[in-house]
Amino acid sequence: MPCSVVVGGFWGDEGKGKIVSYLALRDKVDFAVRGGSINAGHTVVIHEMKYSLRMIPGAFVYEKCRLLIGPGANVFPKVFIEEVEKTGVRGRVGLDNQCSIIEDQHVSRDRESSFLSKQIGTTGSGVGPALEDRVKRVARLAKDIDELKPFLADVPGELNKALDDGRKVVVEGTQGTFLSLFHGTYPYCTGRDTTASALCSEVGIGPTSVNNVLLVFKAYMTRVGAGYLPGELPEKEVIKRGWAETGTVTGRKRRAAPFNFDLAQRAVSLNGATSLAVTKFDVLFPTCSHTDRYDDLPNEAKEFVDQIERRLGVPVDLIGTGPEATDIIDRR
Numbered sequence: 027m028p029c030s031v032v033v034g035g036f037w038g039d040e041g042k043g044k045i046v047s048y049l050a051l052r053d054k055v056d057f058a059v060r061g062g063s064i065n066a067g068h069t070v071v072i073h074e075m076k077y078s079l080r081m082i083p084g085a086f087v088y089e090k091c092r093l094l095i096g097p098g099a100n101v102f103p104k105v106f107i108e109e110v111e112k113t114g115v116r117g118r119v120g121l122d123n124q125c126s127i128i129e130d131q132h133v134s135r136d137r138e139s140s141f142l143s144k145q146i147g148t149t150g151s152g153v154g155p156a157l158e159d160r161v162k163r164v165a166r167l168a169k170d171i172d173e174l175k176p177f178l179a180d181v182p183g184e185l186n187k188a189l190d191d192g193r194k195v196v197v198e199g200t201q202g203t204f205l206s207l208f209h210g211t212y213p214y215c216t217g218r219d220t221t222a223s224a225l226c227s228e229v230g231i232g233p234t235s236v237n238n239v240l241l242v243f244k245a246y247m248t249r250v251g252a253g254y255l256p257g258e259l260p261e262k263e264v265i266k267r268g269w270a271e272t273g274t275v276t277g278r279k280r281r282a283a284p285f286n287f288d289l290a291q292r293a294v295s296l297n298g299a300t301s302l303a304v305t306k307f308d309v310l311f312p313t314c315s316h317t318d319r320y321d322d323l324p325n326e327a328k329e330f331v332d333q334i335e336r337r338l339g340v341p342v343d344l345i346g347t348g349p350e351a352t353d354i355i356d357r358r
């Protein structure tokens with residue numbers, strides 16, 4: 027499958043980082059490209075080492091993969107460079123000339139706005155105000171920043187050549203469908219469209235280049251920040267079920283609710299999903315922890331998979347059974 031797009035089906039934090047890291051190793055992916063910004067926190071766990079990535083694609087775990095950040099992304103140079111060093115990927119990472127820049131003033135504007143920080147409950151990473159400046163056409167771009175010079179690239183040019191040459195490409199989304207500025211729970215959403223089509227536009231490939239849209243769900247739903255979460259459980263119940271999580275970027279508690287089929291169906295339509303990944307099966311069904319064998323799932327878990335496939339009409343190709351990249355059942 028030369029070009030796969032990976033996006034989140036609920037409110038982000040579905041485990042896209044883990045899924046992308048697995049795909050990179052399984053398929054020996056040649057190019058991985060990210061859109062979005064530093065509000066995202068993708069967790070990748072490999073050989074018990076945990077990385078919380080805000081800019082670098084999760085596919086960095088495959089050491090031959092070229093890592094790109096598309097022109098629609100917003101980059102905070104300090105976070106980017108720190109992550110380049112932490113992951114040791116200098117030399118195989120490229121940043122598009124036209125990525126726009128988040129500056130300290132954007133972070134202050136985000137945190138000092140009581141509407142953004144308190145009412146919406148943003149991550150406070152300056153992404154909304156930076157996007158606002160981009161729309162006003164006063165934002166600085168990556169090509170204007172000296173410390174980014176060694177990384178500058180023509181990302182759409184590289185990607186489209188890679189696709190023409192039949193190389194394997196993964197396009198890695200951030201956040202989730204219902205945090206979309208267009209399709210989400212406005213105004214309780216992020217500052218961009220988070221769906222597959224918008225992600226392709228952010229990185230500079232056309233819809234006809236995409237072979238597979240892999241939509242990632244968690245086996246239950248979580249949400250950080252304010253806004254509607256259908257079926258939300260009281261915190262006590264979340265803890266009792268073992269669903270309690272804290273945010274990768276902000277450390278805030280994630281609210282939680284059971285898997286919602288109507289929303290999942292809507293996410294399938296909005297993204298044009300061709301396959302699904304469902305993470306955290308081990309949290310719902312602890313006996314299947316760390317397994318890579320479908321037969322190890324209890325009947326109740328297999329029934330849940332059947333129900334998802336029947337109701338959404340899309341195959342569940344990947345099932346997460348733990349945080350490690352290899353804690354996965356691959357049914358492809």
Ligand code: GTP
Binds near residue numbers: 037043065308
């Ligand atoms: P955003 O880009 O911020 O939306 O994040 P994400 O989709 O990459 O997810 P994130 O890493 O923020 O959150 C997922 C959490 O679940 C992380 O702590 C992962 O390590 C963990 N995780 C992912 N898949 C599984 C799984 O199958 N089982 C278990 N137990 N943990 C998982």
Ligand code: IMP
Binds near residue numbers: 065148201250252
């Ligand atoms: P912002 O993107 O920082 O402006 O935050 C807007 C909303 O999106 C808030 O509810 C955040 O909690 C949420 N959000 C932004 N990025 C993520 C993410 O990566 N995971 C989960 N929620 C996010």
Ligand code: MG
Binds near residue numbers: 038039040067274
């Ligand atoms: Mg996250």
